[in-house]
Amino acid sequence: MILLISSIIAITLKAGTSLVFATIGEIFTEKSGILNLGIEGIMLMSAVIAFTVSYYTGNLSAAILSAMLTGGVLSLIHAFLSITMQAQQVVSGLSITLFGTGMASFLGQTLGPETNSGYLTGLSAARLQTLTIPGLSRLPLIGPVFNQDPLTYIVLLLIPVSWFFMYKTKHGLNLRAVGENPQTADAMGINVPRIRYLYTIVGGMLAGIGGAHLSLSYTPGWTDNITGGRGWIVIALVIFSLWNPSRAIWGALLFGGINAVQFRLQASGADISSTLLNMLPYLVTIAVLVIITVWEDRKRTTGSPAALGTPYQREEK
Amino acid sequence: MTAVTKGAGNTAPELILEMRGITKSFPGVTANDKVDLELFRGEVLALLGENGAGKSSLMNVLIGLYRPDAGQIFLNGKKVHIHSPKDSMELGIGMVHQNFKLVDTMTVVENVILGEKDLKLIPNMKKAAERIRSISDHYNLKVNPDKYIGQLSVGEQQRVEILKLIYRGAEILILDEPTAVLTPQESDELCNIISQMTSEGKSAIFITHKMEEVIKFSDWVRVLKKGKLVAVKKTSDTDPSDLAKMMVGREVLFNIEKMPFTPGENVLKIIKLNASDPNGIKVLDNISVTVRKHEILGIAGVAGNGQVELTEAVTGLRTSQSGEVLINGENLTNRSPIEMIRSGVSHIPSDRVAMGIVGDMSVASNLAMKGYRNKPIVSRGILRTSLILAFARRMISAFNISTPGPQTHVKFLSGGNIQKTILAREIDACGDLLVAAYPSRGLDVGATEAVRKEIVRQRDEGRAVLLVSEDLEELISISDRIAVMYGGRIIGIVDSEGCDIEKIGLMMAGIENHQQERGSRT
Numbered sequence: 001m002i003l004l005i006s007s008i009i010a011i012t013l014k015a016g017t018s019l020v021f022a023t024i025g026e027i028f029t030e031k032s033g034i035l036n037l038g039i040e041g042i043m044l045m046s047a048v049i050a051f052t053v054s055y056y057t058g059n060l061s062a063a064i065l066s067a068m069l070t071g072g073v074l075s076l077i078h079a080f081l082s083i084t085m086q087a088q089q090v091v092s093g094l095s096i097t098l099f100g101t102g103m104a105s106f107l108g109q110t111l112g113p114e115t116n117s118g119y120l121t122g123l124s125a126a127r128l129q130t131l132t133i134p135g136l137s138r139l140p141l142i143g144p145v146f147n148q149d150p151l152t153y154i155v156l157l158l159i160p161v162s163w164f165f166m167y168k169t170k171h172g173l174n175l176r177a178v179g180e181n182p183q184t185a186d187a188m189g190i191n192v193p194r195i196r197y198l199y200t201i202v203g204g205m206l207a208g209i210g211g212a213h214l215s216l217s218y219t220p221g222w223t224d225n226i227t228g229g230r231g232w233i234v235i236a237l238v239i240f241s242l243w244n245p246s247r248a249i250w251g252a253l254l255f256g257g258i259n260a261v262q263f264r265l266q267a268s269g270a271d272i273s274s275t276l277l278n279m280l281p282y283l284v285t286i287a288v289l290v291i292i293t294v295w296e297d298r299k300r301t302t303g304s305p306a307a308l309g310t311p312y313q314r315e316e317k
Numbered sequence: 318m319t320a321v322t323k324g325a326g327n328t329a330p331e332l333i334l335e336m337r338g339i340t341k342s343f344p345g346v347t348a349n350d351k352v353d354l355e356l357f358r359g360e361v362l363a364l365l366g367e368n369g370a371g372k373s374s375l376m377n378v379l380i381g382l383y384r385p386d387a388g389q390i391f392l393n394g395k396k397v398h399i400h401s402p403k404d405s406m407e408l409g410i411g412m413v414h415q416n417f418k419l420v421d422t423m424t425v426v427e428n429v430i431l432g433e434k435d436l437k438l439i440p441n442m443k444k445a446a447e448r449i450r451s452i453s454d455h456y457n458l459k460v461n462p463d464k465y466i467g468q469l470s471v472g473e474q475q476r477v478e479i480l481k482l483i484y485r486g487a488e489i490l491i492l493d494e495p496t497a498v499l500t501p502q503e504s505d506e507l508c509n510i511i512s513q514m515t516s517e518g519k520s521a522i523f524i525t526h527k528m529e530e531v532i533k534f535s536d537w538v539r540v541l542k543k544g545k546l547v548a549v550k551k552t553s554d555t556d557p558s559d560l561a562k563m564m565v566g567r568e569v570l571f572n573i574e575k576m577p578f579t580p581g582e583n584v585l586k587i588i589k590l591n592a593s594d595p596n597g598i599k600v601l602d603n604i605s606v607t608v609r610k611h612e613i614l615g616i617a618g619v620a621g622n623g624q625v626e627l628t629e630a631v632t633g634l635r636t637s638q639s640g641e642v643l644i645n646g647e648n649l650t651n652r653s654p655i656e657m658i659r660s661g662v663s664h665i666p667s668d669r670v671a672m673g674i675v676g677d678m679s680v681a682s683n684l685a686m687k688g689y690r691n692k693p694i695v696s697r698g699i700l701r702t703s704l705i706l707a708f709a710r711r712m713i714s715a716f717n718i719s720t721p722g723p724q725t726h727v728k729f730l731s732g733g734n735i736q737k738t739i740l741a742r743e744i745d746a747c748g749d750l751l752v753a754a755y756p757s758r759g760l761d762v763g764a765t766e767a768v769r770k771e772i773v774r775q776r777d778e779g780r781a782v783l784l785v786s787e788d789l790e791e792l793i794s795i796s797d798r799i800a801v802m803y804g805g806r807i808i809g810i811v812d813s814e815g816c817d818i819e820k821i822g823l824m825m826a827g828i829e830n831h832q833q834e835r836g837s838r839t
Contacts, residue, residue, distance in 0.1 A: 168439055169438055169440075170438055174431070174432070176420070180423070184420055185431070187414075188418070189403035189406070190431075
């Protein structure tokens with residue numbers, strides 16, 4: 001039993017890492033008032049780029065950095081459209097996802113070596129290695145927590161750091177004010193567009209790391225649609241976390257956990273359709289949305305940033 | 318204590334702020350036309366004027382939200398350039414806007430320190446909270462620094478705004494109609510807070526359109542009218558009726574011909590109507606009034622004294638707590654808008670763009686917005702476009718709406734033509750009662766005349782008209798009787814024929830006129 005739980009924890013963390021990176025990224029973006037629905041596309045593009053760089057150079061740091069760059073550039077496009085051009089953020093974000101999905105698929109068929117007729121599928125490249133922390137990893141039950149790849153450790157640190165940044169520092173205060181009430185933030189001398197650009201790009205870069213983790217560690221290699229809709233789960237996870245980075249872990253663990261349980265169930269040959277299990281996270285999302293809406297009605301202190309999705313334009317001067 | 322400080326300086330008060338020749342135009346309007354302003358240390362200056370007189374715009378220039386076209390600002394004798402609210406804050410000038418600049422989901426402390434210069438990477442919230450507490454205690458602001466803004470009442474939020482300015486070292490506080498959202502008690506408290514601040518050498522500019530507040534709060538008063546400074550007075554040398562006269566002024570009247578006043582039977586009868594807003598503030602206080610066929614009842618009053626609420630109660634948009642609204646003898650109290658429409662009430666709303674039209678729909682669709690429920694425009698649930706267009710063309714020519722065509726989006730029309738569109742729709746569907754709120758506000762002379770003529774025509778044809786306006790000239794020239802509202806009450810009703818504009822002005826200031834007959838006549 002203990003062994004079973006341990007292995008579920010191990011898989012959960014591994015499955016949750018990419019989700020938490022992207023979720024925290026999207027929380028930063030949404031806290032500034034920008035809704036980025038391009039996460040799915042960003043994660044796919046970053047995954048394919050990270051794998052390609054890893055395949056040709058074998059340099060994992062370069063692979064992760066290029067994934068961040070990919071996420072940054074794609075979210076810069078979104079930032080430009082939604083902040084400078086004041087476009088519909090939903091449309092802009094969806095375009096990025098549609099573009100990213102198609103482009104990643106195309107790159108997966110062209111960036112590969114000629115020996116594989118340009119395909120990246122079926123190749124193997126350098127992958128993130130497990131970093132075992134001596135002693136701790138031998139603990140019963142929670143041992144697997146200390147037997148993970150570096151990105152998982154980083155994400156575990158990122159959660160408290162993001163929370164502290166958001167709620168205890170000046171920059172977090174500015175960020176929250178911009179997403180809640182840009183008019184007020186502007187009147188208080190905060191540069192609203194600059195902050196929105198900054199955190200949209202930061203969010204995209206974190207989603208990029210999330211994508212890289214998929215193709216470098218979780219399911220090393222490249223397959224079409226490697227994210228399996230994780231970019232969408234992230235959007236739900238942000239709501240699930242009530243836009244608070246410290247709660248991002250619970251959502252990711254739940255969704256990662258459902259994955260892990262599903263693996264175990266399939267491995268044990270249980271007679272449950274995997275398609276049905278794949279549906280679970282989304283069912284949970286719907287349930288959570290209902291609960292949160294009711295909860296928000298009662299208590300008005302946390303939740304969705306008030307200016308989320310609304311472009312800001314200063315009054316006539 | 319206050320007396321001591323004020324008496325201590327027997328010297329001439331020190332001029333701290335001066336604005337000279339401020340001019341600011343927007344496309345089509347001159348908001349400020351060579352306006353001068355002087356503010357002395359330790360004193361309160363009231364800026365008095367009607368809506369659109371240019372008070373807020375002048376203050377927006379002062380705090381750097383608007384860039385003036387001409388004019389200079391001197392602070393303590395030195396010329397200053399203010400380009401943003403940040404600049405003005407650094408110079409010690411802060412403004413409490415009508416819409417508070419507060420983040421609901423943050424605490425008082427977070428709001429106060431937000432955007433503060435020299436804020437540390439990790440702000441010391443405890444220290445900030447302590448300072449807030451001590452300022453709060455000193456001025457009796459009763460602000461709890463740990464509460465979330467969303468949990469505070471409007472009055473408390475306003476005190477947070479004041480506290481925020483003091484915290485940042487403001488020496489000059491601008492308050493934009495601060496009492497509009499306050500209960501009388503809160504208003505008194507605000508008065509105490511301001512007098513304590515001025516006794517300590519801070520100064521305040523107080524924007525208002527209420528005469529009695531000028532008397533209560535200020536040392537000096539400057540009256541603005543249509544962007545121009547029309548009077549500067551020491552408050553002790555003036556009184557409400559004097560102020561009302563300066564504010565309303567006298568103008569050439571339009572001459573609109575109408576049939577002799579021969580009122581018919583009652584159409585609208587309101588009996589002891591009471592209503593409160595969500596904050597429990599009374600907006601309609603025991604209103605009793607009747608409007609008859611062939612009659613225009615004008616509602617006069619300074620904006621915000623219950624006039625719009627009265628029209629809402631009659632059109633089904635506001636729920637009253639007690640009293641009755643009868644139309645043609647039928648009790649329709651607190652019925653829905655559609656029921657009011659079906660009983661023949663037409664409504665020209667006060668905010669024509671927000672409530673009167675759908676800007677992104679065509680002129681034709683907007684014109685059909687009332688008739689679309691009825692045959693022949695709708696047949697078996699399907700709208701008949703050709704009939705809608707034909708109807709629109711008829712309305713466009715009958716009401717002289719200047720539009721490229723019936724398919725043009727109504728938002729592209731001028732204010733006057735938007736109003737004519739609304740008028741055409743409402744009048745076409747009108748039964749016996751037309752309710753019009755500020756129908757000519759913001760319109761040019763030609764459109765104003767057209768709107769007024771149309772309203773008079775409705776009266777001549779036998780409809781009852783309830784007309785709310787802040788333009789006394791308009792009320793006198795077209796209505797038959799004028800009811801003056803103040804503080805949610807009808808303070809008096811006068812015949813407009815040969816009425817005394819000064820007496821109406823007095824009543825608008827809340828001073829009851831005992832020589833005139835009170836209440837409604839039936």
